[in-house]
Each structure stands twice: as C-alpha cells, then as structure tokens.
Amino acid sequence: MQLTRDIVNGFRYQVAVNTEGQRVLVEVVKWTYKGGKESVRSYFKSLNRSNKKYKDIFNNEQRKLLESEVSPIVDVDAAFKDYDISLLYAILQNFCGLEEPNSRVWTSPGTGERLEHLIYILKEQRNDISHKKVVQQMSDKRVEEKLQWLKHLLWKILQTACTFAGKRLHNARNVMLTVNSNFRRLMMKVREPLDSKDFALLPQLQDEIRVFRETIMEKVKEDSRQELHDLYPHLWDVTLALWLCLELKMRPRLSFTSLIVKEDMIWPLPAQQQPRIISHKDLLQVRRRDGHQPEVLIISGEGGMGKTSLMKFMIQSWVENPSQITGLQDISHLVFFQLRGSNVCSLRDMLKNLFPKTLQESGVKTEYFQELFMTFPAVFLLDGYDEVNKKSKKLVVDLLNMTNMRIIISTRPGCLKELTQLMQTKKRVLVVEMKGISKEDCAVYVENALSENVHDPLRRSEMRNNILTNLENLNTEKNELNVPLTMKLLTVREILAPDRSSTNIYEDLTMLMMGKTEERLIVKGIQEAEDKIKEYHEFQKKIALRGLKRREHNLWPETVKEMKAKCRSLNLPYEEMLAGFLTSKRSREGLTVVQTWSFPHNRFQEHWAADYLATKFAALASPQPPDENEIPSSEEMSVLNPNKNPLLEIYFNGPQEARQLVHEEGCRQRDLLIDLSCKALRLLPSAKESLKKKLTLAVVSLLLYSEGPLPATDTKRNRICQFLRASGNSPCVAEVCEKVLQRHCL
Secondary structure: OOOOHHHHHHHHHHHHHHHHHHHHHHHHHHHHOOOOOEOHHHHHHHOOOOHHHHHHHOOHHHHHHHHOOOOOEEOHHHHOOOOOHHHHHHHHHHHOOOOOOOOOOOOOHHHOOOHHHHHHHHHHHHHHHHHOOOOOOOOHHHHHHHHHHHHHHHHHHHHHHHHHHOOOHHHHHHHHHHHHHHHHHHOOOOOOOOOHHHHHHHHHHHHHHHHHHHHHHHHHHHHHHHHHHHHHHHOOOEEEEOOOEEEEEEOHHHHOOOEEEEEOOOOOOOOOOOOOEEOHHHOOOOOOOOOOOOOEEEEEOOOOOOHHHHHHHHHHHHHHOHHHOOOHHHOOEEEEEEOOOOOOOOHHHHHHHHOHHHHHHHOOOHHHHHHHHOOOOEEEEEEOHHHOOHHHHHHHHHHHOOOOOEEEEEEOHHHHHHHHHHHHOOOOEEEEEEEEEEHHHHHHHHHHHHHOOOOOHHHHHHHHHHHHHHHHHHOOOOOOEEOHHHHHHHHHHHHHOOOOOOOOHHHHHHHHHHHHHHHHHHHOOOOOHHHHHHHHHHHHHHHHHHHHHOOOOEOOHHHHHHHHHHHHHOOOOHHHHHHHHOEEEEEEEOOEEEEEEEOOOHHHHHHHHHHHHHHHHHHHOOOOOOOOOOOOOHHHHHOOOOOOOHHHHHHOOOHHHHHHHHHOOOHHHHHHHHHHHHHHHHHOOOOOHHHHHHHHHHHHHHHOOOOOOOOHHHHHHHHHHHHHHHOOOOHHHHHHHHHHHHHHOO
C-alpha cells in the first residue's frame, strides 16, 4: 500500500480516537468507579455475582488482564491507564453507577447528551475503526472536521461526567488541555516517504536522522539524570528506627565515616603481600592486581556493616557533591537499585521502573530507550544480593550479559562464593570486604548521628559520652573496628530510652517496640494489651526462625496472612501490631501497588529467632546435667526424637526438614544453625550452666551428622571447632566440645 497523505490523515484520526478517547474514559472511570481502591476482580467478588456473569461482562483477553493484577488493592490514579476503550466501556456499564447495560439510554439517540449515550458514541467510533481492514482515507479538510467533532464529543463526555460524579469543572478542563495539545501535535508535518527518484536526497536524510538521534539521546540523557536527581532525596536518608520513631534520621553524607575496606582476593596472596586498605573515596578508581579496572566490584560484609549506607552515601554525593568520591563526576548515571524484595528481572524492566516519566515524555519505545541508555557512562549500585529471589537473580544475570557496564554489588559473606562464581565467567571481578568503623572515627559518627536529632550541644555531648561508654562495654573482644549498625542502635536507645544501658541492645529495643505498641493499643481501648503483645511476639519469634531457614527476608503473603490471623485470635488490630515490630514499603507490580513487610534489620530477625530457640529449649530441656555419651543416632535424629535432643523439635519443622538440613542443604544451613545457637547460648541465664551445656551438646549432636567434602572424621571435627570459635571460645562450650571430640571424632 502506497502511503499517501490521505492515508496519513486516516492514521491521524485513528490515533486521536484510540489514544485521546481512551485518556478521557480513564478519567471518567476514575471519577465514577464504585469499587474504591479494590481491583475490578476483587470488587466483582464482593458483589457476590456469579462466574457466569463475570464471563458475560468480560471477554477472555479482558479477564486475563484483570486477573493478572495480583493485589486486591489498586492505585486508583494508575490502575486503569493501560485498559483499552472496550474494557473501560465494560467497567463503566457495570461498576460506575450508570444505567444498566441493557438500558435503552446507552444506544438510543433520543437520550440526547446523557453520559451513557455519549460514551456509547465514542465506543462505536472505536469499533468502526478497529473492524475495518484498511485505513479510512481522509482529505485535509475532512480530517480537520472529524477531529473537531471528536474534540466536541470528548469535551461533552468530560463535562457531563463531572456533573454526574460531583466533580468541579476544572477537572474536565485540565484533561481537555492535554487532549487539545495532542490534537495539535497530530496535525504537524509528517515526512512523505522517499521514492526512487529522490535518491539524491539520501545524504540529507541521513544527516537529519543523525541529528534527530543525537537530539533524542541528549534529551533522554538529561531527563533521565534529572529523574534520578528527583528520586534520590527520597531514598538516601537513613531512618534510625522507623518502627519506633519516624523523625529519627541520618543523612549518609553527615553520618558516613572512613570505613575500613580490605581487599579479599579470590586466590591466596603470596606470603609477602598483604591485602590493600582501600578508602571508600577510591572505590570507583581501584584496580585489580593485574592492572585492570574491575567491571564488577563486590562489596562483602556482615549485616550492619554499612553496605547500604555506603551506597546511599554514593547517590547523595552524586547528586550534591560528586567531588567527595574520585571519578564520580565522570558518571552520567549512578543507578541505585534494591535487590531485596524486587520483582524486576531484566534491565528493560528496571529502566521502566526507574524512569517512567522520561519514557513517557520522550515518546521512544522501551527497546530504543535501553539502547540509548547503554551508551551512557553509567554505574549500577545493586544492594543486597544475599537477599535476592529468583527474579532479582535474573536481573543480575541480565546485567552481566550487557557490554560496557560497571556494577557495584553488595552481599553478605555467605553468598560471596556463589556470586563470585556467577560473575567471574562474564566480567572482571574484584571483591572487597567491609570491616567497620575505626576507633578514632566513632566519636565523629555518633556526633553526626546526634546532631540531626538533638539540638542542645550540652545534652548532645553528654549523650555522646554515654554512647561511647556503652560501646566499650559491648565490645567485649576489644576489636579494633566497630559495627556501624551497633553504633546506630546505641544512638537510638540513648535518644529514646536513656535509662537503659544493658549489653543486649536488641533486647532493649525490642522492649521499646513492645512499650510503644502497648501505648497505642491502650489509646484504642484494648484490654490486657501487655499480655497479648507478649503472646504475639512469641509467635513472631517463631516466624523469624522459619524465615531465616527459608531465606524469607521480605515476608511472604502467606506469612503475613498467618500474622494477621494471630492478631485476630488475640483481638488485636493487625495494622498496629505489624507496624509496631516490622517495616513496610509499597512497590508497583504492573498496574497494582503491593505492600511488603519485613523485619527492621536481619540482625533483629536473627535475635528474635535465637531468643525463640533459647526460650523453647529452656522449657523443654530436662533439669539433669548433660551426658556426653548420649549422642543420638542418625536414625533417632531423622525421626525427630525430642527425648534424645530437644533442639530437634524446636528447630525443625518435621523429620524431612531435619534430614535435609544435616545431609543436603550444605554449609549455609549449618552455618545458620551454628550462628543462631551461639546467639541463643548468650541469651540463656548466666547461672544456668548445665542448660548451656545441654544446648551445646544438642548442637554438637547435629553437627556430627553434617556431610562435607572432607573425610567423615575431619568433617565432624571441623564443624565442631567452627561452633567453638563462633561461640567466642565459651568455657562451657569448650568443655562439651572437648569431650565429644575425644569420644566421637578421634
């Protein structure tokens, strides 16, 4: 088909009906929809109508689209924007308070300017265009007349809908301003196609295309940079304790200090060489020992070492003062993305997620936007690989397959080997390890944290001294470096509860959470709030243990459902209970907004899980002293014989899980068992020496059946020694381990 001007005019009218007609109906649905924030599918169910009725209203494609919205709660401002005119018409007929679909008001010309009939006319225009196999040809005069008629129809729909919905007329005018602007764009010049006799014009056309591409590239580059600049101020503040007090915040630029970053080589260093000390200011410039700059920099560190704070410091510096990090000023886009809880599985989806405004205003397709973005000197900051799900792991793999791309990715040591192996086959990798804050920088860190929350200098000085004193009391091993999270939590405790100064900071803050939650419940008139909160928290500690075992960092929907059910059984409002102990965030999945709940930090999840182990073990263990000869057999372990080992009943959810943990899951699960058991030992009363020995024996019994690459005896010995080291060489642990090693591993 030859592309004539009349055919182009026909295309213009099609675009006007489909895009601007859809835009207007979206607004009408938003003004009149009776389902509130419920999705269409969820609202239909609440009306108790039959499935047959649902199929009568929506065709197969429409049902697929509606049922793809996993959340029953929607963002009304965005929920309908991707529905076509046909689906919007079905929603207007059935869920917006208009006349019944079989009413003559919709189709009868005699109804005049009734909203139903005006909408019907627009829908018929759309159907007339869709059902024709060829584009209707229109002269310049004819297309101007049709567009003028369509503009009048859309205005009448908006005007009438405002009256029907009780909206002010300026709502209709605002929409119509956009419609009029888009109509004017439609009538702008469209380049006629070249034919064979225009060969001499090809160089001119190529120059125009080059200039046009460069113009789009610069526009996209500048707009996407600005979109990140607008977004990051909402992300970089580090909230000290959102679950306790929303106002307690630290800006990374003020609170960040010189973290000690040690190079962690993939292969052992020669005897004379030592790991390099790398300043965080030089992360973008650091080179591998072979002289190459790494394409992927992996930042490893235990929980609470400041990996996320480092990345937030980098994005704040990129926006406000790039000179704070060498080379940052040369990066056009510093892209920060949280892997934790993300459902994004490709670079294309990430760009759509981060740059919706640029994509919409540029008018380019996502594929072309990605192609342009790949030409920018960008660095991707990916936070929390140790907390990824399958989708976010696909995102990492997709990014690794891209050329000309630099990545900085953070993880806990437990996932370092897996991540390094994934990266090494595709990119040049360098691994660095975060070690903490030096002693001399602790006072500066605390002062900066307090300066944003305590304005009286005398009180701030007193609080700083208290925090540093408490830090010394906590630091029993007298390490040279301090954990940033610990210092942050000490600051929170000093601000909110200056009378507390125990060595168990997590327990102190847990008690604060419980106290704040109780205050809110008492205001609501809840009786026996204290006892109910304690019972709820015991249940939550069991959830924490299960979540660690199955890597449930963001709570799964079924877990949230369980917690809500527990609240209902105690006659407690679940909104108050979940918000009292957990943090939440809202994210978009397609057209829906999903709320995700998670623990305040992995360290809190670990503390609560260990507390659950300690409490349950103290209740189940017999009072008799432990007998190191009574190590259960593998058969007794696999059937969960709690008489032989109380930890079996507490830690495992059935015999199958017990067998998998000690024989199949490998070192990650064994390391988790050791870590939580050591934390549980420290939570047991100091006077209960025999109880601590029984727990030690229970853990050692499980470790005896751990499999590994070493011969059986070496494996058992290594596992038990690992447990002893993790306990800080606790005397009671050492005593039990020595006896077990002598009798079972020699």
